[in-house]
Amino acid sequence: MITNARLLSAFLAAGALALSGCATVRADPAPAGLSIPEVAPGQLSEADMKEMTRVLSSDAFEGRAPGTAGEEKTVAYLIERFRKAGLQPGNRGSWVQEVPLVEITGRDYSPLTVSGGKDSAPLSLAFATDWVGVTYREDRATRLDNSELVFVGYGVVAPERGWNDYAGVDMRGKTAVILVNDSDFGATEETGLFNGKAMTYYGRWTYKYEEAARQGAAGAIIIHETAPAAYGWNVVESSWTGPQAYPQAGPDAPPMTQLNGWVQKAAAEKIMAAAGRNLADLSAQARRQGFRAVPLGLTASTSFASDIRKFASKNVIGMLPGRAAADEYVIHTAHWDHLGRCTPAPDGDDICNGAVDNATGTAALAALGEAHAKAGPARRTLVFLAVTAEESGLLGAHYYATNPVFPLERTVGGINMDAFLVGGPSRDITVVGGGKSELDAFLAAALKADGRYLTPDPSSEAGYYYRSDHFAFAKRGVPMLYVDGGEDLVNGGRAAGEALAAEYRAKRYHGPQDEYDPNWNWGGVMQDLQLFYRIGRSLAQSTSWPRWMPGDEFRATRDAACAKPNTPC
Structure with missing residues (x-):
């Protein structure tokens, strides 16, 4: 994943944080007492690069x-x-640090079927084209069977900001449908409940899956939009299909959903229409403090198999x-x-x-x-x-x-x-x-x-x-x-x-x-x-x-x- 600020980014795993970061570039002099030695240019080899x-x-x-x-x-x-x-081994005489991982490769995906719409037949959403999904669990078979869909806005629980998108809803066995980014997206200044223009960690997809799991959800599906995600569907498709590596789950592993995934915005609009709702209207409601989750009266089903391989990857460490x-x-x-x-x-x-x-x-x-x-x-x-x-x-x-x-x-x-x-x-x-x-x-x-x-x-x-x-x-x-x-x-x-x-x-x-x-x-x-x-x-x-x-x-x-x-x- 490239995270170049002019380009695109995708993935990161970390714990939920209450972020309040500043994104304004310092223009004032160096802090008093800070030692910043002058340095001669380094001998860098373009040929080696x-x-x-x-x-x-x-x-x-x-x-x-x-x-x-x-x-x-x-x-x-x-x-x-x-x-x-001219470097020396950095790990107590070794060049490497072993990193225990598990590779989970999904296969034999059935469509994501959304049922229960009052005026329409069940929706059948094709894998990769309309949606993608993986499991973080080390299970060889995953089945989401008639899981109730609940629109949870941005999927954020931030008590220090007076915000709880899951207030009053029991998510056990249900699937959260979540907006990407956070409620301040679109702001032009870096001030606001969620730092205005500057995204907080609450806007990251990793946080949203972690929070859905903490809420007991069976599944978590994020609605993809290119601008607030900062990358197109092609990035989601290429990154969320094929082998996926995760840390090996130990006895103290955090809770996990059965399924984490993404759905194209056009497919999400069809889901909302089947529920008698409008995605744009729900999105507008989700931006307001005090929003409450909306049960959609629909269920989602899918299944797929997973090939599981445990292995140790390696970090390489040199030192001077x-x-x-x-x-x-x-x-x-x-x-x-x-x-x-x-x-x-x-x-x-x-x-x-x-x-x-x-x-x-x-x-x-x-x-x-x-x-x-x-x-x-x-x-x-x-x-x-x-x-x-x-x-x-x-x-x-x-x-x-x-x-x-x-x-x-x-x-x-x-x-x-x-x-x-x-x-x-x-x-x-x-x-x-x-x-x-x-x-x-x-x-x-x-x-x-x-x-x-x-x-x-x-x-x-x-x-x-x-x-x-x-x-x-x-x-x-x-x-x-x-x-x-x-x-x-x-x-x-x-x-x-x-x-x-x-x-x-x-x-x-x-x-x-x-x-x-x-x-x-x-x-x-x-x-x-x-x-x-x-x-x-x-x-x-x-x-x-x-x-x-x-x-x-x-x-x-x-x-x-x-x-x-x-x-x-």
């Missing part, structure tokens, strides 16, 4: 799906490149020990996985190579590691973490953050790299989730050194800060930067940048067409790598501990961690 991206996205790696032969080749190649870059504060860590993250073999398969090509998403970011880990190794030991330890199963919901990142090799209370902060849209140099850089922490000051210093300027997050309504691997660390208190490529290209300006993003979104994103192109212009990528090098090196040389800004949703978690005895932050 090209070669690693080409190899990782080649057909031989079969789309880098976790638990496949493609993973084995990817992990072996990353270890080879990390070692060549610090010289003076080796027990303080600066982390760089990128996900090595992609979708593997996917559908549909145009012209018979079913390999989703993931060249941009995220062979580029994975290659960047080794390239940055090599540049830091050439510069010699920094004051703090530098960590380079290539995580698995991002496309399945940030599973590798969340596993590491739950089972950290390097203590999180001793992790100063970090940078996440999720896909470099390969184009020419730009005059700007885009920050996603700006204004959240004092890391913004390190970014500002690096931008000044590179002669570039900052563009605020143009898509804060899409909630991109909560959609990539850094979120696993942020929700546990570690300040993380998520910086995207620039939009103001040196050749062609913003029009050229927007056209590049639109072409990728329409023709290559999450499809077999995301392939390496030897004619790519790597000027912008190398610019961004130099920026990330400066930020990482400055953090590693600094004596400061950047903090979350006052009022940020993650500050209390960090403050609690830093209050523990013998913690340097």
Whole structure:
């Protein structure tokens, strides 16, 4: 999944949070007393970036799906490149951290049949065309049998905001029909009950499924709309069909529905019409505080089989020990996985190579590691973490953050790299989730050194800060930067940048067409790598501990961690 702010995003797994984040880019000077050392440019190899991206996205790696032969080749190649870059094994002498997963592959889907309409025959909705669905349960057969449909608006329970879409309804055995995003979608300012334009975690599909499960629902179906989802149905179809990886369910696993899925907006309108309702009217009601769930007087039925395979995937970890504060860590993250073999398969090509998403970011880990190794030991330890199963919901990142090799209370902060849209140099850089922490000051210093300027997050309504691997660390208190490529290209300006993003979104994103192109212009990528090098090196040389800004949703978690005895932050 690419979470590029100019492009699209899909999936993330995390616990429900009461979010109140700020998305305004800091423009004030660095906080008093913050140490931001000046850093000389790093020795970064464009040739290495090209070669690693080409190899990782080649057909031989079969789309880098976790638990496949493609993973084995990817992990072996990353270890080879990390070692060549001068890194050391990062997990107590090992290059890898095992991540226990289960792969569930649905098959033999029956239609989603909606019955009970007063004036119509049952609706029969075709899998993939009209709806998609999966089960998180490790069951070989799933059957939803005449489950009552209840429209629950945005499916949000936020007592601190006086909001409960499930108030007064017993969802046991029933299926929730849910709107995507949150009730503030469409706002032009970042103020409102749910942060106005800036999406909160309540708007994410992961939260909606988790809440439906907590309510005892048998199923949860989200109504897809491209604008509030921030991606088209093609992304849903490609990402929610075929093998799906999840954490292995243990004895303390949270409750799960039988079925989680999506339905096309046009199909949802037919469902509402069968119930004698109008989707637009119900959606308008759901935006108002005090909304109450609406039983639709309909039932839903479907069934499918699942093939189940348990396996251990791997995170790959390299490090460069610090010289003076080796027990303080600066982390760089990128996900090595992609979708593997996917559908549909145009012209018979079913390999989703993931060249941009995220062979580029994975290659960047080794390239940055090599540049830091050439510069010699920094004051703090530098960590380079290539995580698995991002496309399945940030599973590798969340596993590491739950089972950290390097203590999180001793992790100063970090940078996440999720896909470099390969184009020419730009005059700007885009920050996603700006204004959240004092890391913004390190970014500002690096931008000044590179002669570039900052563009605020143009898509804060899409909630991109909560959609990539850094979120696993942020929700546990570690300040993380998520910086995207620039939009103001040196050749062609913003029009050229927007056209590049639109072409990728329409023709290559999450499809077999995301392939390496030897004619790519790597000027912008190398610019961004130099920026990330400066930020990482400055953090590693600094004596400061950047903090979350006052009022940020993650500050209390960090403050609690830093209050523990013998913690340097």
